[in-house]
Amino acid sequence: MNLLRFDSSAAWVGGVCALWTDRLRSNPRLKICLPTGLTPVPVYAEMVRRVRAGHASFAQASLFALDEFGGLDANEPGRTSHTLRRLLLGDVDLPPDAFHVLDADAPDVERTCQRYDAAIGDGFDLVLLGVGTNGHLGMNEPATPPDSPTRRVDLHESTIQASARYFPTLAERDLPRWGLTVGLKQILASREVWVLATGSAKAPIVRQAVGGPVTADVPASLLQAHANCSWFVDGEAGGNW
Ligand code: PGA
Numbered sequence: 578m579n580l581l582r583f584d585s586s587a588a589w590v591g592g593v594c595a596l597w598t599d600r601l602r603s604n605p606r607l608k609i610c611l612p613t614g615l616t617p618v619p620v621y622a623e624m625v626r627r628v629r630a631g632h633a634s635f636a637q638a639s640l641f642a643l644d645e646f647g648g649l650d651a652n653e654p655g656r657t658s659h660t661l662r663r664l665l666l667g668d669v670d671l672p673p674d675a676f677h678v679l680d681a682d683a684p685d686v687e688r689t690c691q692r693y694d695a696a697i698g699d700g701f702d703l704v705l706l707g708v709g710t711n712g713h714l715g716m717n718e719p720a721t722p723p724d725s726p727t728r729r730v731d732l733h734e735s736t737i738q739a740s741a742r743y744f745p746t747l748a749e750r751d752l753p754r755w756g757l758t759v760g761l762k763q764i765l766a767s768r769e770v771w772v773l774a775t776g777s778a779k780a781p782i783v784r785q786a787v788g789g790p791v792t793a794d795v796p797a798s799l800l801q802a803h804a805n806c807s808w809f810v811d812g813e814a815g816g817n818w
Pocket residue numbers: 613614615616617707708709710713714715
């Protein structure tokens with residue numbers, strides 16, 4: 578596992594985007610899984626800038642959303658699919674049919690998840706992830722088995738409370754309590770995994786996941802066993818350790 582620590586936010590964004598651009602150049606048909614959350618927001622803005630400037634292209638790539646919140650209004654802007662369109666996909670050259678989303682409104686979400694796994698195939702070329710302060714990856718909460726498929730999950734209370742920042746107009750009682758997530762099986766089967774973490778609140782979990790015991794109780798620690806996983810952290814999330 579590589580720990581890439583950057584001194585400034587600008588260096589962190591530049592580091593992630595330079596490597597992402599490189600991966601798109603060497604494999605234009607890159608199959609990518611993308612998270613939402615606040616952490617990747619500046620990365621997506623920089624990738625939009627690079628596409629507009631002609632330095633990067635998603636024209637032949639395919640993108641899959643990492644997860645989706647359930648039980649929300651179809652127009653709720655905090656839904657993963659809307660967020661990714663707003664931050665990245667609406668402004669890059671990805672063909673619309675190359676963007677795959679988990680449909681949490683489908684009548685049979687189990688079948689939706691099975692189809693998603695079939696469309697992904699055998700892992701992604703590149704997975705970008707955030708990390709929860711409890712170590713979750715996507716919506717794979719602590720105690721998730723490493724071979725878990727894409728599926729419906731109940732969110733932990735801390736994840737529900739943390740999600741309030743994505744849904745500023747929702748009352749606490751209306752925050753999503755479940756979602757659909759790509760499972761750890763597909764994440765761990767991917768050719769390359771990048772975890773993005775910034776800010777001092779993430780320092781304890783980065784330390785635990787990178788240097789602590791490998792345990793399903795901290796899903797992010799399972800990445801220690803991955804052959805090609807890199808953590809991109811800023812000075813605060815990288816902490817003093
Ligand atoms: P954040 O979320 O990027 O908003 O911190 C990460 C996560 O909970 O997976």
